Amino acid sequence: MRFCRGTVLGRSAAGMAVLLALGACYEEDDQTLPSAAPGESVAAESTHWLEIDDSRSPETFLSAESGLPAQTLAPLLGALSAHYRESPRMIANRVLQLWQEYPDTPLERIMADLVPARDAPEESLGPVAQQYRVLRAGGAGHADAVAAAMGQRE
Structure with a gap:
C-alpha cells in the first residue's frame, strides 16, 4: 500500500517539488491477507463442486471425485x-461434501442410507445433510447420525 506524508511545497522549482514528493512516499506491506507462494492456495483444502455450467453428468462427476464407477452411483443418485x-447436481455436491468430510463411511453407503422410505414425503436434502454434519461433528457414528437426521429412531 502506498502512503504519502504531507509535503509542503514552497515556491521552489517544479523539479525540486517532484523530488520532495517522491522522497515523502514509501511502500508498506499489506498485512491484512496471508501471503501464499506462487501456485499455492491460501486455503488448506478446497471442496470440488459440480458447477451449474459443468457439462458432466452428476454420476460422472461423482465417479471422477470418488473413483467409483458411474454405473454404481447412477441408481443411488436416481x-x-x-x-x-x-x-x-446439487444432490451430488451434497453427498460428495459429506463423504469428503467423513471419509470413514463409503460414498455409496452414505448415498444409500440417505434414501428415505418410499412413503416419506418429499423434502430438502440440505437440512438432513446439515443435521448429519452436526451430529457427526459431535461424535455420532454414521448410522446414528443418519437415523437422527432423517427422523428415525432405532
Missing part, C-alpha cells in the same frame, strides 16, 4: 433425486 427437492 433414488435420492426421486425423493429430495434438489437437482441431481
Whole structure:
C-alpha cells in the first residue's frame, strides 16, 4: 500500500517539488491477507463442486471425485433425486461434501442410507445433510447420525 506524508511545497522549482514528493512516499506491506507462494492456495483444502455450467453428468462427476464407477452411483443418485427437492447436481455436491468430510463411511453407503422410505414425503436434502454434519461433528457414528437426521429412531 502506498502512503504519502504531507509535503509542503514552497515556491521552489517544479523539479525540486517532484523530488520532495517522491522522497515523502514509501511502500508498506499489506498485512491484512496471508501471503501464499506462487501456485499455492491460501486455503488448506478446497471442496470440488459440480458447477451449474459443468457439462458432466452428476454420476460422472461423482465417479471422477470418488473413483467409483458411474454405473454404481447412477441408481443411488436416481433414488435420492426421486425423493429430495434438489437437482441431481446439487444432490451430488451434497453427498460428495459429506463423504469428503467423513471419509470413514463409503460414498455409496452414505448415498444409500440417505434414501428415505418410499412413503416419506418429499423434502430438502440440505437440512438432513446439515443435521448429519452436526451430529457427526459431535461424535455420532454414521448410522446414528443418519437415523437422527432423517427422523428415525432405532
